Amino acid sequence: MNASWRVNSGSVRVRAYTVEHPVREDVSLRDENVEIERRGVDRPLTDADRAFQDRTISAEEHHEEAVVSKEARIVEEVGIRKTASDRTETIDDSVRKKEVEDTRGDRQTRSQNDISQSQSHKAPRD
Numbered sequence: 208m209n210a211s212w213r214v215n216s217g218s219v220r221v222r223a224y225t226v227e228h229p230v231r232e233d234v235s236l237r238d239e240n241v242e243i244e245r246r247g248v249d250r251p252l253t254d255a256d257r258a259f260q261d262r263t264i265s266a267e268e269h270h271e272e273a274v275v276s277k278e279a280r281i282v283e284e285v286g287i288r289k290t291a292s293d294r295t296e297t298i299d300d301s302v303r304k305k306e307v308e309d310t311r312g313d314r315q316t317r318s319q320n321d322i323s324q325s326q327s328h329k330a331p332r333d
Contacts, residue, residue, distance in 0.1 A: 210298050221287055236271040 252258050 219287070221285060223285070234273045236273060237269070238271070239267075239269040241266040241268050
């Protein structure tokens with residue numbers, strides 16, 4: 208019996224792909240509103256009232272809005288390594304051989320291998 212080896216090869220693939228999932232975060236925002244209030248009064252005019260002068264009063268309203276900024280971050284690295292190891296495996300099998308019986312008087316049994324090595328002794332044909 209001749210025992211040898213053959214290579215059974217396989218492969219491993221590592222695939223990287225992008226997935227997207229929703230995230231939610233609460234952000235506190237501030238709104239500033241200007242309200243104009245008119246109320247009726249009945250009092251005498253003073254120097255501080257500046258009556259009959261044109262003037263403009265302005266007030267700004269501010270409204271904050273959420274701004275999303277994203278930054279790509281590396282969160283994991285994947286390495287691939289191949290290792291090799293040797294092992295010994297015991298093979299159990301059976302082998303066949305052809306037996307030939309010599310028809311001479313001594314009934315000696317010889318194997319096919321013995322007959323092919325010594326061609327001087329041949330079994331008669333019927």
